[in-house]
Amino acid sequence: MSVPRPSPETTETPGAAGAPGRPPGHQDGAPLDDGAPLSHGLKQRHLSMIALGGVIGAGLFVGSGAGIAAAGPSIVLAYALSGLLVMLVMRMLGEMSAAYPSSGSFSAHAERAIGPWAGFASGWAFWVLLCTAVGLEGIGAAKIVTGWLPGTPEWAWVALFMVMFCAANLAAVKKFGEFEFWFAALKVGAISLFLVLGVLAVTGVLPGTDSPGTSNLTPLLPNGGEGLVIGLLASVFAYGGLETVTIAAAESENPVKGVASAVRTAMWRIALFYVGSMAVVVTLVPWDSPAVVEQGPYVAALERLGIPGAGQLMNVVVLVALLSAMNANIYGASRIGYSLVRRGQGPKVLGRVSAGVPRIAVLASSVFGFLCVLLSYWRPDDVFPWLLNMIGAVILVVWIFIAVSQLRLRRVLEREAPEKLVVRMWAFPVLTWIALAGMAAIFVLMAREPDTRVQLYSTGAMTLALGAAGYVWQRSGARTRAGD
Numbered sequence: 001m002s003v004p005r006p007s008p009e010t011t012e013t014p015g016a017a018g019a020p021g022r023p024p025g026h027q028d029g030a031p032l033d034d035g036a037p038l039s040h041g042l043k044q045r046h047l048s049m050i051a052l053g054g055v056i057g058a059g060l061f062v063g064s065g066a067g068i069a070a071a072g073p074s075i076v077l078a079y080a081l082s083g084l085l086v087m088l089v090m091r092m093l094g095e096m097s098a099a100y101p102s103s104g105s106f107s108a109h110a111e112r113a114i115g116p117w118a119g120f121a122s123g124w125a126f127w128v129l130l131c132t133a134v135g136l137e138g139i140g141a142a143k144i145v146t147g148w149l150p151g152t153p154e155w156a157w158v159a160l161f162m163v164m165f166c167a168a169n170l171a172a173v174k175k176f177g178e179f180e181f182w183f184a185a186l187k188v189g190a191i192s193l194f195l196v197l198g199v200l201a202v203t204g205v206l207p208g209t210d211s212p213g214t215s216n217l218t219p220l221l222p223n224g225g226e227g228l229v230i231g232l233l234a235s236v237f238a239y240g241g242l243e244t245v246t247i248a249a250a251e252s253e254n255p256v257k258g259v260a261s262a263v264r265t266a267m268w269r270i271a272l273f274y275v276g277s278m279a280v281v282v283t284l285v286p287w288d289s290p291a292v293v294e295q296g297p298y299v300a301a302l303e304r305l306g307i308p309g310a311g312q313l314m315n316v317v318v319l320v321a322l323l324s325a326m327n328a329n330i331y332g333a334s335r336i337g338y339s340l341v342r343r344g345q346g347p348k349v350l351g352r353v354s355a356g357v358p359r360i361a362v363l364a365s366s367v368f369g370f371l372c373v374l375l376s377y378w379r380p381d382d383v384f385p386w387l388l389n390m391i392g393a394v395i396l397v398v399w400i401f402i403a404v405s406q407l408r409l410r411r412v413l414e415r416e417a418p419e420k421l422v423v424r425m426w427a428f429p430v431l432t433w434i435a436l437a438g439m440a441a442i443f444v445l446m447a448r449e450p451d452t453r454v455q456l457y458s459t460g461a462m463t464l465a466l467g468a469a470g471y472v473w474q475r476s477g478a479r480t481r482a483g484d
Contacts, residue, residue: 038103038338039173039356042252044261046177049184050328051245051262056187056273058140058321059238061314064278065293067238071231072222072287076279078231079238083270086239088435089399091425092406094263097246099413099420101255104339105246106402111343113405120470121463122401123340126243128462129394130333131365132387133240134326135372138162141322144315158373165327166366169334170359173251176331183324190317191273194298198280201305209305216286229445233452236442238274240395241325244332251335260423333365334358345473390462392455393446396439397463403436 068075093106102108104123111119135158142157168175197206204211221228245262252258281297284304291300295311296318302310338358341351350361375384410428413421425432446452 037356038251038335038353038358040251040253041172041174041356042177042248042258043174044252044254044258046174046181047245047249047252047258047262049181049188050177050248051242051265052184052188052269056184056191056321057238057241057325058137058318059240060274060277061298061318061321062296063234063238064281065297067231067234068278068282068287068297069293070223070227070234072219072227073217073282074221074228075231075235075282075287076275078228079235079274079278082232082235082239083274085236085399085435085438086242087267087270088426088431088438089402090242090263091423092432092435093243093246093402094259094423095421095425096402096406096409097249098256098259098263098422099409099417101250101259102339103247103250103335104343105243105250105336106398106405107336108339108343109405109409110401111345113408114401116343116345116474117467117470118401118405119343120340120345120473121466122398123336123345124466124470125391125394125459125463126398127333127336127340127365128368129391130329130336131368132372132391134162134329134333134365134369135376136388137322137326137329138369138373139376141319141326144319144322147315155373155377159370161323161326162366162370162373165323165330166362168327169330169362169366170357172355173357176327177248179327180324183320183327186320187317187324190320191277194302195272195276195280197305197307198277198284198301202280202283206305212284214283216283222287230449233442233445233449235274237395239270241328243398244328247332247335256422263423330362330365330369333368334361337361337365345470386458389455389458391459392452393443393459394462396442397459400436400439403432403439407432 064075067078071078093109096109097105100109100112104111104119107119107123107126110122138158138161139154141161142154145157146152146154165179168179200206201209202211223230246259249255249258249262277298281292281301284301285292285297289300291303295303296314298317299311299314302314307313335358337346337350338353338361340346341348341361350364351358352360372384372387375387406425407429410421410425443456446456
């Protein structure tokens, strides 16, 4: 592979100068360069807490109940297997992001390694995913608040949350960092307290509780291998959100150090928060207890411990997780959109920067998110489900682009800029290929399950459409420059 030249978006980013870029003959749209780069207002404490908070989402607190009901105690194995895959993906992404800090993260890496069409397809697919997720999280948060304040309209709460976080992201990036710092601190504190109480109860040390021993851990596979597959698929998508830290790192005081620190601690975070908490839940509560699905696994476990007001306590934690995700996803969507435009792959207006913030991109991402909310009211039976299916497997598509990009860029880095390999993928290239095989296996499992098959096909169709659009955009840009 010949040495590519760096794109305008990555050359302006600290630490990217002199980095290998695109291969000769690699054409793209005319880049936007308005001379107004993003600010670097995020501190190391912000990045550290964003990385921690990104691991703890509402999907863990609530969505894991369906996985437990399907897989039983083997849900711990499911989360461990999918967690290993995520750790490999994050290590690959960390290697590239430390070498080429960019607000475009994996999208910029895919363009550099594969071509503009790959950056276009992965970037805009992820933008749609994040914006849709903003709407879904707003709906979830509004449902919790209307449970406390019955009679108030859900849409009004969603609008309030949208305005609040849109305003936070329109301000200096340090405002986003402060929001995420305190949101993440609350989530980390809540899950840590849960783990401490759970371990004390399991060991029989917690006053007023008797240790259940291993009585709830058998049979390991109550629904056989099929149940484990369902639990595995559920666990894979619970890990979404970890990519935000590599996007945010480009706006930190020290992007390389920030990415390296976050990625290197990913293993214990995943093992502790996900695998550890699943082990505590299935040890304390029978896997087939109706409360696991109806109330959520964490509420069921806390009530088993006799914690008063467990349901409302967890509602507060889930609300914080949802609001944190809204804030982070508006941020991530705006930066991905900004990066794409700076690389000549979208409408130029989204790339305008004011006071170090891509404010038009923030507004566009927030408006798209609110449009998704309106679709849930206007077209709940056709358009909205179609949109949800379309984004169902986007995260897996992104992971494949990350793995392929890392395979190609690692060789270039070793040859041209070995000093940039601050973070190295373990056992390269063996573990990268194993990760790709794992992703392919998940696609096969999704194709076998009726509930996920439609998501797989819908996401595939969107990815192909975006790839084709990216190729057309690439060729039209090449013709324009040839005419000049």
